[in-house]
Amino acid sequence: MRVMFLQGHPSAFSRELGQELTRRGHRVCRINLCFGDWLFWHGRGTTNYRGSFDDWEAWIEARMQADRTTHLVYFADRHPYHIAAQRAARRLGVVCLSYEFGYLRPDWILVEEGGQSAFSHFPDDLGDLRRIALGLPQPDMRRRHGHPFWKEAVQEMAYHLGNVLLAPLYPGFQSDRVDHPVVEYLSYLPRHVAARMARRDAGRLMERLSRGKERFHLVALQMAGDYQIRANSPFADPLAFLRTVFRSYAGMGPDEGLLVVKLHPMDNGRLPWRKLTRDLAKEFGIAPRVLFLDGGNLDVLLARADGCVVVNSTVGLHALQAGCPVKALGVAVYDIAGLTHGKGLDSFWTDPQRPDPEGVAALVRVMATALHVRGDFFSRDGRREAVAGVVAHMERGIARQMGAVCRFPPRLWKLRQMGLCAAPWDPALQQAEGRGSGQDRGG
Structure with missing residues (x-):
């Protein structure tokens, strides 16, 4: 070769x-x-x-x-x-x-x-x-x-900050990053502090959801700069995805139940997702039924959820393996007839297509x-x-x-x-x- x-x-x-x-x-x-x-x-x-x-x-x-x-x-x-x-x-x-x-x-x-x-x-x-x-x-x-x-973080920062500091060595290079590396990395500092505080809230919420008394659907957010959204979905960003989900849930969601929005664990904190989720839920009149989760055990959630909505995150594949119905709104390699929900999002809330376990295993x-x-x-x-x-x-x-x-x-x-x-x-x-x-x- x-x-x-x-x-x-x-x-x-x-x-x-x-x-x-x-x-x-x-x-x-x-x-x-x-x-x-x-x-x-x-x-x-x-x-x-x-x-x-x-x-x-x-x-x-x-x-x-x-x-x-x-x-x-x-x-x-x-x-x-x-x-x-x-x-x-x-x-x-x-x-x-x-x-x-x-x-x-x-x-x-x-x-x-x-x-x-x-x-x-x-x-x-x-x-x-x-x-x-x-x-x-x-x-x-x-x-x-x-x-x-720390090893992953140091090498990632060395790569991207080096590109900024020594840009004159490669004058024609065009970066594809959404945020400037300095801004992005600095944003992780307050995010790190906020995540520690969020863990307490996540623990209480996980305890509530794991009791098994309330039914819920899970919505998995992806990172704002993820190419899987930018190149493989109709959404400009995760907020547009969330708006589509809330609009459908407000009109066609079950009379009882919750919608749990889970933040991506590596989100950089540049966007105030807790506030954005709350404001969007109020706009669609579903605020009392929407919970925001920063943290928590994904396996526990998928074992209990009535369904999982993603753009094209690998969370969808984990959900299929857990036997949880999945609706992918972008293009995903696992979005296959017989495994995921093939009808529209509106029908997913009350009549989801369950994955075929043998098909998932294959x-x-x-x-x-x-x-x-x-x-x-x-x-x-x-x-x-x-x-x-x-x-x-x-x-x-x-x-x-x-x-x-x-x-x-x-x-x-x-x-x-x-x-x-x-x-x-x-x-x-x-x-x-x-x-x-x-x-x-x-x-």
């Missing part, structure tokens, strides 16, 4: 993956776009791109063609530079591999052809998944690896084998296991061998229904994608 790496996770993972591929006889190069990239991988085999974003696509296409690149590897498929590189790679027939934090958690890493959600090539037909899952073992979900939070078995490797970005042992797993996926083409790669991303039509751009690459793919989801597999 001739492997080109683009921007990676702010850790040693991509560099160690490249080193192992090189050790096994493959040719590897890395393109650095900013100081943060250079910080985690520099030296032999790396190239610094300091041009403009407007020139990037033509430059990377010429570079891949000259290097006879066979595989393009990147972290986060919706990064603007990666979208442009995908367009170029597809014109050249280069295999695109995106890696991310896993759909399965914790300590699973995702390695997926093309991208995630609407841009995933993973099958969306439950019958196909059942067939592929035959003979696959049920994965061991017990945690194997871990790391102290989905998890295929996901674990075809899309994931065990491992962790920050611990040495976790990286070692993950690197070995990714190398095996790349060398053996595991997902393709299993038939778990559709030729065209089968969920793109959902973006069309939402009025969003169907594909980030060539028009021919947009046209061909409409021929069906699960039948056309392979290269």
